[in-house]
Amino acid sequence: MSGLSDQINLANEWIHEGFPALRVLKALGVRRSTYYYRESHTPSPKKNTGGRPIPGFSRKKDGKRVLDSSIKIFINRLLDGEDSVYGYRKLTRCLQRKYKLIINKKKVYRLCQEMDILLPQREKKNKHPRRISRNHMVTGPNQLWQLDIKYGYIAGSRRFFFLASAIDVFDRTIVGIYKGTECKTKSITRMLQKALLKRGIPSEELTKLVIRTDNGPQFCSKAFYEFCEAHKDQLIHERIPPKSPNYNAYIESFHSVLERECFQRHEFRTLEQAYKTVDDYIDFYNKRRIHGSLFDRTPKEFLKQFEAGLINHKKPIAV
Structure with missing residues (x-):
C-alpha cells in the first residue's frame, strides 16, 4: 500500500510540473480509476479556525493604508485632548471623523487593549433588588x-x-x-x-x-x-x-x-x-x-x- 501511495505522490509531482496525466499514470503503472479515487478521497488539510489574520492596517476613505502603529498614535493624541473622557466606542467615532479612517469599534477595542488603556468596566447596579422565588x-x-x-x-x-x-x-x-x-x-x-x-x-x-x-x-x-x-x-x-x-x-x-x-x-x-x-x-x-x-x-x-x-x-x- 505504501508503494502505491509513493507512486501516486510521484505522479502528482510530475502532473503538477506539466506532464500529461495519462502518460504519467501509464508510465508508473497506475490505473486512472485508482488515481482519481485516491485523489477524491484524500482528506483535506484542517482549516485554520482561528479567524483571518490581522492585516495590521486600516484604510482611509481615499483608500490609503494607515498602519496600526499610526492608529495608536492617533488614539494617544485623542486621549491627550478633550476626547480623553471617551471609551473605545466613541474613540472609534472620533477616528472616523477626524482622521477619515474606515475602522470599526472591535478593532479600536483590540488596539486599546494592546495599549493597556481600557477603563475598567462599570459595575451594573440593580436599582430594584430581585426577591428570588422560594417554596411556599x-x-x-x-x-x-x-x-x-x-x-x-x-x-x-x-x-x-x-x-x-x-x-x-x-x-x-x-x-x-x-x-x-x-x-x-x-x-x-x-x-x-x-x-x-x-x-x-x-x-x-x-x-x-x-x-x-x-x-x-x-x-x-x-x-x-x-x-x-x-x-x-x-x-x-x-x-x-x-x-x-x-x-x-x-x-x-x-x-x-x-x-x-x-x-x-x-x-x-x-x-x-x-x-x-x-x-x-x-x-x-x-x-x-x-x-x-x-x-x-x-x-x-x-x-x-x-x-x-x-x-x-x-x-x-x-x-
Whole structure:
C-alpha cells in the first residue's frame, strides 16, 4: 500500500510540473480509476479556525493604508485632548471623523487593549433588588398569584396582541387579565389593582399575597417596583430564576390550555373579535370549566365551597 501511495505522490509531482496525466499514470503503472479515487478521497488539510489574520492596517476613505502603529498614535493624541473622557466606542467615532479612517469599534477595542488603556468596566447596579422565588405552602386563596404574558395572533390584520394573565394557585381562578396591542407596566399594574379590589385584598389574613413573575422587562421596571412598594402591606413581589418556567407552572399551564382550547379553535379576523372571544373563554374557565385538581369543580364553585367550610380535605400546595 505504501508503494502505491509513493507512486501516486510521484505522479502528482510530475502532473503538477506539466506532464500529461495519462502518460504519467501509464508510465508508473497506475490505473486512472485508482488515481482519481485516491485523489477524491484524500482528506483535506484542517482549516485554520482561528479567524483571518490581522492585516495590521486600516484604510482611509481615499483608500490609503494607515498602519496600526499610526492608529495608536492617533488614539494617544485623542486621549491627550478633550476626547480623553471617551471609551473605545466613541474613540472609534472620533477616528472616523477626524482622521477619515474606515475602522470599526472591535478593532479600536483590540488596539486599546494592546495599549493597556481600557477603563475598567462599570459595575451594573440593580436599582430594584430581585426577591428570588422560594417554596411556599399554599393553604388558601390569595396567598400566591402567578403572572405571565402571552401573545395572540390576528389573522385578518396579520398582527399580534398581548395577553397578561394572573392566576390564583389555590383555586385556579384567573383573577386578572389584560388585553392590548402593547403591554406596558402601567397596564399590568392597573390590571393588578383591579384584581386586588375584586378579591378583597387586603384581608384579615396575616399572610401577605405573593405575586410571582418571570424576569420580563415589565416586571423588572421601575414602575412595577414602585407599585409593589406602594402596596407592600398587601403583597410581596418575587421573580423566578432565569430559564426556569417550572416555577411559574400554573400560569404556564393555563396559557397552554388557552392556546389549545381557544386560540387554536378560532381564527381571529379583528381585535374586537379576539378580545370578546378571550373574555368569553375566561368566563367559561372561571365559572363552568371543571378541573380535576379541584375535585371536578369549577374554580368559582370550589372557592365558594371552600370559604363556606365545605371543603377541608384539600392538601396544601407546595409551590
